[in-house]
Amino acid sequence: MKLKHLESCLSSLPNRVFPSPKIELEQYPTSVHLSSSVVLSALERGDAGPGTSILDLGCGTGMLGLGFASVQSDMVYLVDCDSEALELARENVDMLVEEDVIGRSTANEGGAPGCLGVELIMAKVKHVPPKKRNNEGGGGRGHRGGRGGRGASGKKGKHGGIFSASSTSQDDSLYVDPRENVDDGIPLNSKIVDTVITNPPFGTKNNEGIDVQFLKTAIRLARRAVYSFHKTSTRPFIIKLIRERWGLNAEVVAKMRFEIPNMYTFHRHKSVDVEVDLIRIFWAKEEGSCEKIDGVAAEKDNCNAQEHIRDEREYEGEESPLDLSGHT
Numbered sequence: 001m002k003l004k005h006l007e008s009c010l011s012s013l014p015n016r017v018f019p020s021p022k023i024e025l026e027q028y029p030t031s032v033h034l035s036s037s038v039v040l041s042a043l044e045r046g047d048a049g050p051g052t053s054i055l056d057l058g059c060g061t062g063m064l065g066l067g068f069a070s071v072q073s074d075m076v077y078l079v080d081c082d083s084e085a086l087e088l089a090r091e092n093v094d095m096l097v098e099e100d101v102i103g104r105s106t107a108n109e110g111g112a113p114g115c116l117g118v119e120l121i122m123a124k125v126k127h128v129p130p131k132k133r134n135n136e137g138g139g140g141r142g143h144r145g146g147r148g149g150r151g152a153s154g155k156k157g158k159h160g161g162i163f164s165a166s167s168t169s170q171d172d173s174l175y176v177d178p179r180e181n182v183d184d185g186i187p188l189n190s191k192i193v194d195t196v197i198t199n200p201p202f203g204t205k206n207n208e209g210i211d212v213q214f215l216k217t218a219i220r221l222a223r224r225a226v227y228s229f230h231k232t233s234t235r236p237f238i239i240k241l242i243r244e245r246w247g248l249n250a251e252v253v254a255k256m257r258f259e260i261p262n263m264y265t266f267h268r269h270k271s272v273d274v275e276v277d278l279i280r281i282f283w284a285k286e287e288g289s290c291e292k293i294d295g296v297a298a299e300k301d302n303c304n305a306q307e308h309i310r311d312e313r314e315y316e317g318e319e320s321p322l323d324l325s326g327h328t
Contacts, residue, residue, distance in 0.1 A: 001043075001071055006036040009070045014095060015061045015088035030063045030199055034256065038197065038227060038278060039067035041253050045280070047195045047225040048073050055079060057186075057198040057218050058125070062089035062118075064197050069102055069115040076115060077193065079186065081124035093118045126185030127213040130174055174209050177246055178216035191223035199229045212241070215281075219248070225282040227253070232275035242281055253278045 010032045042048040052073050056065030059078040066089075069076040078089050096102045102115045176182070179190070200214030201207065211230060215238075218226045230238050232255055242250040257273040 001040070003036055003040060006039060006067060006070055007032050009096075009101065010035055010063060010067055012095070012099075013061075013063070013066065013092045015092050028258075030060070032063070034258070035063045035067045037254070038064060039071055041278070042068070042195060042197070042225070042227055043071050045225070047227070047280075047282075050074065052195060052224075053077070053193040055188075055193045055196045055218075055221055057196055057214060057221070058200055059089055060085050060199075062092050064199065065089075066092055066096060066118070068195075068197065069096065069118055072114050074116055075193075076118045077121055078118060079121045079123055081122065083122060086120050086122055090120055093120070121188075123186050123188075125210070125214055125217050126183065127207070127210045129208050129210070174212055175241060175245055178219040179246075182220075184213070184217045184220065186217055186221065188221060190220050192221050194222065194224040195227070196222040196225075197227045202231055212238075219246070219281060222281075225280055228279050228281065229258070229276050230279055232277050235277055235279075238277075238279060242279075249282050251280050251282075253280045 039048060048054060048068050048071055050072050053075045054065060054068040054073045055077040056062065056068070057079050059065050059080045060082075062078050065076045065078045078086070078093075080086050080089070093102060096118075100114075102118055196218040198214050198218045200211045202211050211234075215226070215228050215230075218228060235252065239250050239252075242248050255275065255277055258276040
């Protein structure tokens with residue numbers, strides 16, 4: 001599918017923005033262009049499309065997850081803690097069902113597979129902010145600063161955004177291996193889907209580290225790959241955490257400017273661009289197993305045939321040529 005075709009499909013959805021966004025959940029819309037570009041990037045790497053199952057963690061109105069449904073991924077699961085957001089997502093799903101994008105097993109002529117269905121799940125990622133943090137410049141999406149970034153004073157935090165083995169015990173509890181059996185609030189088995197996409201809250205002073213918790217949950221749920229958004233200023237921290245602490249592969253798929261529109265009373269500008277990385281986390285196929293959600297997945301004997309991981313080079317700091325900057 002071409003970019004313009006996917007953009008056209010997502011542009012027709014009735015609910016692309018939040019009519020009453022909740023700042024405590026850091027609800028911001030994901031643009032049609034950004035959503036489409038991310039989906040096609042995953043499709044090119046074999047992490048989406050026919051034969052795959054997708055989970056959108058913190059889905060909001062479902063723009064990202066429904067983009068994956070539109071490229072004929074077998075099943076898509078939309079997970080969010082906000083019932084109002086899920087109702088908006090449900091209306092978007094209903095429209096795609098009416099247009100025969102979702103719910104078909106074969107195309108009218110060629111017999112090509114389509115998305116079998118989309119399931120909405122209300123669940124909340126469990127996160128307890130560390131009692132002590134060494135960086136005082138925390139800021140969420142739409143705020144200045146952030147872990148490893150620059151606070152209002154323009155100075156880097158004490159750790160400079162780099163994970164340290166000498167972190168406090170509170171930090172260690174947040175950064176433990178996500179593949180350990182922990183209760184993260186999402187009532188689904190580990191390695192339950194092929195690919196997880198998440199655009200997590202970036203965290204505020206009172207909710208710091210929630211982006212890492214979302215990332216950990218996404219890694220636990222996926223058996224093939226995770227696509228996650230993180231502030232570019234935290235890249236050294238996030239990459240080192242993934243590779244050296246968790247022993248997984250990571251690559252920066254794209255660096256982009258995420259446009260934050262004027263949505264809340266504290267916003268003083270018409271819009272603000274936040275530099276964001278799309279990071280892909282992936283691992284060897286033998287680490288995965290074919291669990292099922294309501295019986296939808298391949299049997300274990302067919303797992304290897306479904307694996308399409310094309311790029312397992314170690315992350316060396318380079319970025320792909322995918323240009324997602326300046327989107328509208």
